[in-house]
Amino acid sequence: MTRNGGVESPSPRPRIHQTHPxxxxxxxxxxxxxxxxxxxxxxxxFRLAAFCFALSxxxxxxxxxxxxxxxxxxxxxxxxxxxxxxxxxxSLFEMxxxxxxxSRGSTIFPExxxxxxxxxxxxxFAYLLLSADSAGTEMARQLRGxxxxxxxxxxxxxxxxxxxxxxxxxxxxxxxxxxxxxxxxLNGSRFHV
Amino acid sequence: MTRNGGVESPSPRPRIHQTHPxxxxxxxxxxxxxxxxxxxxxxxxFRLAAFCFALSxxxxxxxxxxxxxxxxxxxxxxxxxxxxxxxxxxSLFEMxxxxxxxSRGSTIFPExxxxxxxxxxxxxFAYLLLSADSAGTEMARQLRGxxxxxxxxxxxxxxxxxxxxxxxxxxxxxxxxxxxxxxxxLNGSRFHV
Numbered sequence: 001m002t003r004n005g006g007v008e009s010p011s012p013r014p015r016i017h018q019t020h021p022x023x024x025x026x027x028x029x030x031x032x033x034x035x036x037x038x039x040x041x042x043x044x045x046f047r048l049a050a051f052c053f054a055l056s057x058x059x060x061x062x063x064x065x066x067x068x069x070x071x072x073x074x075x076x077x078x079x080x081x082x083x084x085x086x087x088x089x090x091s092l093f094e095m096x097x098x099x100x101x102x103s104r105g106s107t108i109f110p111e112x113x114x115x116x117x118x119x120x121x122x123x124x125f126a127y128l129l130l131s132a133d134s135a136g137t138e139m140a141r142q143l144r145g146x147x148x149x150x151x152x153x154x155x156x157x158x159x160x161x162x163x164x165x166x167x168x169x170x171x172x173x174x175x176x177x178x179x180x181x182x183x184x185x186l187n188g189s190r191f192h193v
Numbered sequence: 194m195t196r197n198g199g200v201e202s203p204s205p206r207p208r209i210h211q212t213h214p215x216x217x218x219x220x221x222x223x224x225x226x227x228x229x230x231x232x233x234x235x236x237x238x239f240r241l242a243a244f245c246f247a248l249s250x251x252x253x254x255x256x257x258x259x260x261x262x263x264x265x266x267x268x269x270x271x272x273x274x275x276x277x278x279x280x281x282x283x284s285l286f287e288m289x290x291x292x293x294x295x296s297r298g299s300t301i302f303p304e305x306x307x308x309x310x311x312x313x314x315x316x317x318f319a320y321l322l323l324s325a326d327s328a329g330t331e332m333a334r335q336l337r338g339x340x341x342x343x344x345x346x347x348x349x350x351x352x353x354x355x356x357x358x359x360x361x362x363x364x365x366x367x368x369x370x371x372x373x374x375x376x377x378x379l380n381g382s383r384f385h386v
Contacts, residue, residue: 076331127323127364134327138269142335171320175371182375 037102039176044098046173051091053166054129057084061159068152076132076139077156083132084163087125087170094118094173112184119181122174126167133163230295232369237291239366244284246359247322250277254352261345269325269332270349276325277356280318280363287311287366305377312374315367319360326356 061071061081071077097108097118107114140156143149183189254264254274264270290301290311300307333349336342376382 075334127320130320130324131327134324135331138328138331141268178368178371179375179378182372183379185372186376186379 033105040098040102043173043176044095044102046169046176047091047095047098050166050169050173051088051095053162053169054084054087054091057159057162057166058088060155060162063155069149071156074139074143076135079132080136080160080163083125083129084159084166087129087166090121090125091170111189115177115181115184118177119174122170122177126170126174129163129167129170133160133167136160136163226298233291233295236366236369237288237295239362239369240284240288240291243359243362243366244281244288246355246362247277247280247284250352250355250359251281253348253355256348262342264349267332267336269328272325273329273353273356276318276322277352277359280322280359283314283318284363304382308370308374308377311370312367315363315370319363319367322356322360322363326353326360329353329356 058081061077061084071081097114100106100108109117136156137160140153140160143153143156251274254270254277264274290307293299293301302310329349330353333346333353336346336349
Protein backbone atom coordinates (compact mmCIF):
# COMPACT_ATOMS: atom_id res chain seq x y z
CA MET A 1 0.00 0.00 0.00
CA THR A 2 1.46 3.34 -0.97
CA ARG A 3 1.38 6.53 0.99
CA ASN A 4 -1.27 7.99 -1.30
CA GLY A 5 -3.54 4.98 -1.18
CA GLY A 6 -5.66 6.15 1.72
CA VAL A 7 -8.84 6.61 -0.29
CA GLU A 8 -9.89 3.00 -0.63
CA SER A 9 -9.87 2.31 3.10
CA PRO A 10 -12.52 -0.24 4.14
CA SER A 11 -12.76 1.31 7.62
CA PRO A 12 -15.56 -0.18 9.76
CA ARG A 13 -17.46 3.09 10.14
CA PRO A 14 -17.68 5.82 7.49
CA ARG A 15 -15.80 8.81 8.78
CA ILE A 16 -16.65 12.46 8.28
CA HIS A 17 -13.92 14.98 7.80
CA GLN A 18 -14.73 18.53 8.78
CA THR A 19 -12.89 20.76 6.38
CA HIS A 20 -12.91 23.82 8.61
CA PRO A 21 -13.62 23.18 12.30
CA UNK A 22 -14.01 26.90 12.92
CA UNK A 23 -16.94 27.24 10.55
CA UNK A 24 -20.40 27.92 11.80
CA UNK A 25 -22.33 24.90 13.10
CA UNK A 26 -24.34 24.72 9.84
CA UNK A 27 -21.41 23.04 8.14
CA UNK A 28 -21.19 20.15 10.59
CA UNK A 29 -23.10 17.02 9.81
CA UNK A 30 -25.99 16.45 12.20
CA UNK A 31 -24.70 13.05 13.37
CA UNK A 32 -21.31 14.48 14.31
CA UNK A 33 -22.90 17.49 15.98
CA UNK A 34 -25.26 15.36 18.07
CA UNK A 35 -22.41 13.14 19.24
CA UNK A 36 -20.27 16.14 20.13
CA UNK A 37 -23.16 17.67 22.04
CA UNK A 38 -23.65 14.47 24.06
CA UNK A 39 -19.91 14.35 24.75
CA UNK A 40 -19.99 17.96 25.96
CA UNK A 41 -22.95 17.31 28.24
CA UNK A 42 -21.03 14.38 29.74
CA UNK A 43 -17.99 16.57 30.37
CA UNK A 44 -20.21 19.26 31.91
CA UNK A 45 -21.74 16.77 34.34
CA PHE A 46 -18.34 15.51 35.48
CA ARG A 47 -17.10 19.10 35.92
CA LEU A 48 -20.16 19.90 38.00
CA ALA A 49 -19.61 16.83 40.20
CA ALA A 50 -15.92 17.66 40.71
CA PHE A 51 -16.89 21.25 41.60
CA CYS A 52 -19.48 20.16 44.17
CA PHE A 53 -17.22 17.62 45.88
CA ALA A 54 -14.19 19.91 46.01
CA LEU A 55 -16.27 22.80 47.37
CA SER A 56 -17.85 20.67 50.08
CA UNK A 57 -14.40 19.29 51.00
CA UNK A 58 -13.23 22.88 51.59
CA UNK A 59 -16.35 23.74 53.61
CA UNK A 60 -16.10 20.64 55.78
CA UNK A 61 -12.44 21.24 56.55
CA UNK A 62 -12.79 24.95 57.35
CA UNK A 63 -15.97 24.84 59.44
CA UNK A 64 -14.64 23.83 62.86
CA UNK A 65 -15.79 24.86 66.31
CA UNK A 66 -13.56 27.25 68.21
CA UNK A 67 -11.34 25.58 70.80
CA UNK A 68 -10.57 22.49 68.75
CA UNK A 69 -7.43 22.27 66.55
CA UNK A 70 -7.79 24.09 63.22
CA UNK A 71 -6.83 23.05 59.74
CA UNK A 72 -4.03 25.60 59.42
CA UNK A 73 -2.16 23.96 62.31
CA UNK A 74 -1.29 20.99 60.09
CA UNK A 75 0.80 21.18 56.92
CA UNK A 76 -1.03 18.31 55.26
CA UNK A 77 -4.46 19.87 55.81
CA UNK A 78 -3.24 23.19 54.43
CA UNK A 79 -2.23 21.23 51.32
CA UNK A 80 -5.69 19.61 51.18
CA UNK A 81 -7.43 23.00 51.41
CA UNK A 82 -5.16 24.55 48.77
CA UNK A 83 -5.65 21.69 46.30
CA UNK A 84 -9.43 21.66 46.79
CA UNK A 85 -9.71 25.43 46.36
CA UNK A 86 -7.69 25.23 43.14
CA UNK A 87 -9.87 22.40 41.83
CA UNK A 88 -13.05 24.27 42.79
CA UNK A 89 -12.02 27.40 40.87
CA UNK A 90 -10.76 25.42 37.90
CA SER A 91 -13.95 23.33 37.73
CA LEU A 92 -16.03 26.49 37.83
CA PHE A 93 -14.10 27.92 34.90
CA GLU A 94 -14.35 24.68 32.96
CA MET A 95 -18.11 24.52 33.59
CA UNK A 96 -18.43 27.97 32.03
CA UNK A 97 -16.24 26.88 29.10
CA UNK A 98 -18.30 23.74 28.65
CA UNK A 99 -21.62 25.58 28.81
CA UNK A 100 -20.23 28.12 26.30
CA UNK A 101 -19.30 25.29 23.96
CA UNK A 102 -22.71 23.65 24.28
CA SER A 103 -24.64 26.86 23.69
CA ARG A 104 -22.49 28.48 20.97
CA GLY A 105 -20.82 25.49 19.33
CA SER A 106 -17.32 26.98 19.57
CA THR A 107 -14.64 27.02 22.23
CA ILE A 108 -13.65 30.07 24.31
CA PHE A 109 -9.98 29.93 23.33
CA PRO A 110 -8.92 28.84 19.82
CA GLU A 111 -9.59 25.14 19.50
CA UNK A 112 -5.96 23.97 19.62
CA UNK A 113 -5.27 25.92 22.81
CA UNK A 114 -8.50 24.86 24.41
CA UNK A 115 -8.01 21.10 24.08
CA UNK A 116 -4.41 21.25 25.35
CA UNK A 117 -5.35 23.67 28.15
CA UNK A 118 -8.15 21.39 29.34
CA UNK A 119 -6.11 18.21 29.18
CA UNK A 120 -2.97 19.63 30.77
CA UNK A 121 -4.79 21.22 33.67
CA UNK A 122 -6.99 18.17 34.19
CA UNK A 123 -3.94 15.94 34.46
CA UNK A 124 -1.95 18.22 36.73
CA PHE A 125 -4.84 19.05 39.06
CA ALA A 126 -5.97 15.42 39.28
CA TYR A 127 -2.48 14.40 40.40
CA LEU A 128 -2.32 17.41 42.74
CA LEU A 129 -5.63 16.56 44.38
CA LEU A 130 -4.74 12.88 44.78
CA SER A 131 -1.40 13.79 46.30
CA ALA A 132 -3.00 16.22 48.76
CA ASP A 133 -5.68 13.75 49.78
CA SER A 134 -3.14 10.96 50.31
CA ALA A 135 -1.06 13.20 52.56
CA GLY A 136 -4.27 14.27 54.34
CA THR A 137 -5.27 10.65 54.89
CA GLU A 138 -1.90 9.89 56.48
CA MET A 139 -2.22 13.00 58.68
CA ALA A 140 -5.75 12.03 59.73
CA ARG A 141 -4.52 8.54 60.61
CA GLN A 142 -1.82 10.03 62.84
CA LEU A 143 -4.33 12.37 64.50
CA ARG A 144 -6.33 9.40 65.73
CA GLY A 145 -3.63 8.72 68.32
CA UNK A 146 -4.08 12.15 69.92
CA UNK A 147 -6.57 12.24 72.79
CA UNK A 148 -7.85 15.78 72.17
CA UNK A 149 -9.07 14.94 68.68
CA UNK A 150 -12.81 14.27 68.48
CA UNK A 151 -15.06 16.36 66.21
CA UNK A 152 -12.15 17.70 64.18
CA UNK A 153 -10.97 14.17 63.34
CA UNK A 154 -14.36 13.22 61.91
CA UNK A 155 -14.57 16.47 59.96
CA UNK A 156 -11.14 16.04 58.45
CA UNK A 157 -11.92 12.42 57.54
CA UNK A 158 -15.09 13.52 55.74
CA UNK A 159 -13.25 16.35 54.01
CA UNK A 160 -10.53 14.01 52.73
CA UNK A 161 -13.15 11.50 51.54
CA UNK A 162 -15.00 14.25 49.65
CA UNK A 163 -11.69 15.28 48.13
CA UNK A 164 -11.16 11.72 46.86
CA UNK A 165 -14.62 11.78 45.27
CA UNK A 166 -13.72 15.08 43.57
CA UNK A 167 -10.50 13.49 42.35
CA UNK A 168 -12.46 10.61 40.81
CA UNK A 169 -14.59 12.94 38.69
CA UNK A 170 -11.60 15.08 37.74
CA UNK A 171 -9.76 11.93 36.64
CA UNK A 172 -12.66 10.91 34.38
CA UNK A 173 -12.74 14.44 32.96
CA UNK A 174 -9.04 14.16 32.21
CA UNK A 175 -9.68 10.92 30.29
CA UNK A 176 -12.39 12.62 28.24
CA UNK A 177 -10.29 15.69 27.51
CA UNK A 178 -7.34 13.41 26.69
CA UNK A 179 -9.56 11.76 24.11
CA UNK A 180 -10.29 15.17 22.63
CA UNK A 181 -6.59 16.01 22.44
CA UNK A 182 -5.65 12.83 20.56
CA UNK A 183 -8.71 13.22 18.35
CA UNK A 184 -7.49 16.75 17.61
CA UNK A 185 -3.96 15.55 16.84
CA LEU A 186 -5.07 12.73 14.57
CA ASN A 187 -8.00 14.36 12.78
CA GLY A 188 -7.18 18.02 13.09
CA SER A 189 -10.47 18.61 14.87
CA ARG A 190 -11.96 17.89 18.28
CA PHE A 191 -14.96 16.37 16.46
CA HIS A 192 -14.94 12.62 16.37
CA VAL A 193 -17.39 10.22 14.75
CA MET B 194 -21.46 17.96 3.71
CA THR B 195 -23.17 14.60 3.65
CA ARG B 196 -22.25 11.52 5.59
CA ASN B 197 -20.75 9.89 2.51
CA GLY B 198 -18.68 12.88 1.54
CA GLY B 199 -15.58 11.84 3.42
CA VAL B 200 -13.48 11.13 0.34
CA GLU B 201 -12.67 14.64 -0.68
CA SER B 202 -11.18 15.63 2.65
CA PRO B 203 -8.33 18.10 2.37
CA SER B 204 -6.69 16.83 5.54
CA PRO B 205 -3.29 18.42 6.22
CA ARG B 206 -1.32 15.15 6.02
CA PRO B 207 -2.19 12.18 3.79
CA ARG B 208 -3.29 9.35 6.06
CA ILE B 209 -2.64 5.66 5.61
CA HIS B 210 -5.29 3.16 6.55
CA GLN B 211 -4.06 -0.31 7.41
CA THR B 212 -6.69 -2.71 6.15
CA HIS B 213 -5.70 -5.51 8.53
CA PRO B 214 -3.56 -4.52 11.48
CA UNK B 215 -2.81 -8.18 12.24
CA UNK B 216 -1.09 -8.76 8.91
CA UNK B 217 2.61 -9.38 8.68
CA UNK B 218 4.86 -6.29 8.78
CA UNK B 219 5.36 -6.47 5.00
CA UNK B 220 1.98 -4.86 4.52
CA UNK B 221 2.78 -1.75 6.55
CA UNK B 222 4.16 1.24 4.78
CA UNK B 223 7.76 1.93 5.68
CA UNK B 224 7.04 5.44 6.97
CA UNK B 225 4.38 4.18 9.34
CA UNK B 226 6.59 1.31 10.48
CA UNK B 227 9.55 3.55 11.21
CA UNK B 228 7.40 5.94 13.23
CA UNK B 229 5.89 3.08 15.20
CA UNK B 230 9.35 1.68 15.89
CA UNK B 231 10.57 5.03 17.21
CA UNK B 232 7.44 5.28 19.36
CA UNK B 233 8.08 1.80 20.77
CA UNK B 234 11.70 2.60 21.58
CA UNK B 235 10.49 5.69 23.43
CA UNK B 236 8.03 3.62 25.45
CA UNK B 237 10.74 1.05 26.21
CA UNK B 238 13.08 3.74 27.56
CA PHE B 239 10.40 5.15 29.87
CA ARG B 240 9.53 1.65 31.11
CA LEU B 241 13.19 0.99 31.82
CA ALA B 242 13.52 4.26 33.75
CA ALA B 243 10.38 3.56 35.80
CA PHE B 244 11.69 0.06 36.55
CA CYS B 245 15.09 1.33 37.72
CA PHE B 246 13.66 4.06 39.95
CA ALA B 247 11.00 1.86 41.53
CA LEU B 248 13.51 -0.93 42.20
CA SER B 249 16.01 1.43 43.81
CA UNK B 250 13.22 2.95 45.92
CA UNK B 251 12.48 -0.53 47.28
CA UNK B 252 16.15 -1.27 47.91
CA UNK B 253 16.77 2.03 49.70
CA UNK B 254 13.74 1.58 51.94
CA UNK B 255 14.46 -2.04 52.87
CA UNK B 256 18.21 -1.78 53.48
CA UNK B 257 18.37 -0.43 57.03
CA UNK B 258 20.84 -1.16 59.80
CA UNK B 259 19.60 -3.32 62.66
CA UNK B 260 18.62 -1.36 65.76
CA UNK B 261 17.01 1.55 63.93
CA UNK B 262 13.26 1.63 63.17
CA UNK B 263 12.26 -0.53 60.20
CA UNK B 264 9.93 0.22 57.29
CA UNK B 265 7.30 -2.32 58.41
CA UNK B 266 6.75 -0.37 61.64
CA UNK B 267 5.00 2.40 59.68
CA UNK B 268 1.80 1.96 57.67
CA UNK B 269 2.73 4.62 55.14
CA UNK B 270 6.12 3.04 54.39
CA UNK B 271 4.49 -0.37 53.95
CA UNK B 272 2.28 1.32 51.36
CA UNK B 273 5.35 2.85 49.65
CA UNK B 274 7.09 -0.54 49.48
CA UNK B 275 3.97 -2.30 48.17
CA UNK B 276 3.36 0.30 45.45
CA UNK B 277 7.00 0.29 44.35
CA UNK B 278 7.16 -3.50 44.20
CA UNK B 279 4.00 -3.57 42.08
CA UNK B 280 5.39 -0.92 39.73
CA UNK B 281 8.73 -2.76 39.50
CA UNK B 282 7.08 -6.03 38.47
CA UNK B 283 4.67 -4.31 36.10
CA SER B 284 7.45 -2.32 34.43
CA LEU B 285 9.48 -5.52 34.00
CA PHE B 286 6.54 -7.18 32.25
CA GLU B 287 5.94 -4.12 30.08
CA MET B 288 9.60 -3.98 29.10
CA UNK B 289 9.32 -7.57 27.88
CA UNK B 290 6.12 -6.73 26.01
CA UNK B 291 7.74 -3.68 24.46
CA UNK B 292 10.88 -5.58 23.42
CA UNK B 293 8.65 -8.29 21.93
CA UNK B 294 6.79 -5.68 19.92
CA UNK B 295 10.00 -4.07 18.67
CA SER B 296 11.58 -7.36 17.65
CA ARG B 297 8.54 -9.19 16.23
CA GLY B 298 6.29 -6.34 15.15
CA SER B 299 3.22 -7.72 16.91
CA THR B 300 1.84 -7.47 20.43
CA ILE B 301 1.86 -10.29 23.00
CA PHE B 302 -1.89 -10.19 23.59
CA PRO B 303 -4.30 -9.40 20.74
CA GLU B 304 -3.88 -5.77 19.82
CA UNK B 305 -7.18 -4.52 21.29
CA UNK B 306 -6.48 -6.16 24.65
CA UNK B 307 -2.89 -5.00 24.70
CA UNK B 308 -3.57 -1.27 24.24
CA UNK B 309 -6.31 -1.25 26.87
CA UNK B 310 -4.28 -3.41 29.27
CA UNK B 311 -1.28 -1.08 29.00
CA UNK B 312 -3.27 2.11 29.38
CA UNK B 313 -5.47 0.90 32.23
CA UNK B 314 -2.58 -0.43 34.29
CA UNK B 315 -0.42 2.60 33.58
CA UNK B 316 -3.15 4.91 34.85
CA UNK B 317 -3.99 2.89 37.95
CA PHE B 318 -0.38 2.24 38.96
CA ALA B 319 0.66 5.85 38.35
CA TYR B 320 -2.09 7.04 40.69
CA LEU B 321 -1.22 4.27 43.16
CA LEU B 322 2.46 5.22 43.23
CA LEU B 323 1.73 8.94 43.59
CA SER B 324 -0.68 8.26 46.44
CA ALA B 325 1.84 6.03 48.25
CA ASP B 326 4.64 8.53 47.84
CA SER B 327 2.48 11.42 49.09
CA ALA B 328 1.54 9.44 52.19
CA GLY B 329 5.22 8.48 52.60
CA THR B 330 6.28 12.12 52.35
CA GLU B 331 3.83 13.10 55.08
CA MET B 332 5.09 10.21 57.26
CA ALA B 333 8.72 11.19 56.67
CA ARG B 334 7.89 14.79 57.66
CA GLN B 335 6.35 13.58 60.91
CA LEU B 336 9.37 11.35 61.61
CA ARG B 337 11.65 14.39 61.65
CA GLY B 338 10.21 15.37 65.02
CA UNK B 339 11.33 12.09 66.63
CA UNK B 340 14.76 12.21 68.25
CA UNK B 341 15.75 8.58 67.46
CA UNK B 342 15.46 9.13 63.72
CA UNK B 343 18.79 9.67 61.97
CA UNK B 344 19.97 7.34 59.18
CA UNK B 345 16.51 5.87 58.65
CA UNK B 346 15.01 9.32 58.03
CA UNK B 347 17.49 10.06 55.27
CA UNK B 348 16.99 6.64 53.73
CA UNK B 349 13.21 6.98 53.70
CA UNK B 350 13.49 10.49 52.22
CA UNK B 351 15.65 9.16 49.40
CA UNK B 352 13.34 6.21 48.84
CA UNK B 353 10.28 8.46 48.56
CA UNK B 354 12.13 10.79 46.17
CA UNK B 355 13.12 7.84 43.97
CA UNK B 356 9.48 6.74 44.03
CA UNK B 357 8.42 10.18 42.76
CA UNK B 358 10.92 9.89 39.91
CA UNK B 359 9.48 6.48 39.04
CA UNK B 360 5.99 7.99 39.09
CA UNK B 361 7.11 10.67 36.63
CA UNK B 362 8.22 8.10 34.06
CA UNK B 363 5.15 5.95 34.62
CA UNK B 364 2.97 9.02 34.07
CA UNK B 365 4.66 9.76 30.75
CA UNK B 366 4.24 6.10 29.74
CA UNK B 367 0.54 6.38 30.56
CA UNK B 368 0.27 9.42 28.25
CA UNK B 369 1.96 7.48 25.44
CA UNK B 370 -0.19 4.39 25.91
CA UNK B 371 -3.27 6.65 26.17
CA UNK B 372 -2.32 8.01 22.76
CA UNK B 373 -2.18 4.45 21.44
CA UNK B 374 -5.64 3.68 22.86
CA UNK B 375 -7.32 6.68 21.24
CA UNK B 376 -5.43 6.01 18.02
CA UNK B 377 -6.78 2.47 18.17
CA UNK B 378 -10.35 3.66 18.81
CA LEU B 379 -10.30 6.24 16.02
CA ASN B 380 -8.34 4.39 13.34
CA GLY B 381 -8.86 0.76 14.30
CA SER B 382 -5.11 0.30 14.65
CA ARG B 383 -2.38 1.32 17.05
CA PHE B 384 -0.43 2.61 14.04
CA HIS B 385 -0.57 6.34 13.62
CA VAL B 386 0.87 8.54 10.91
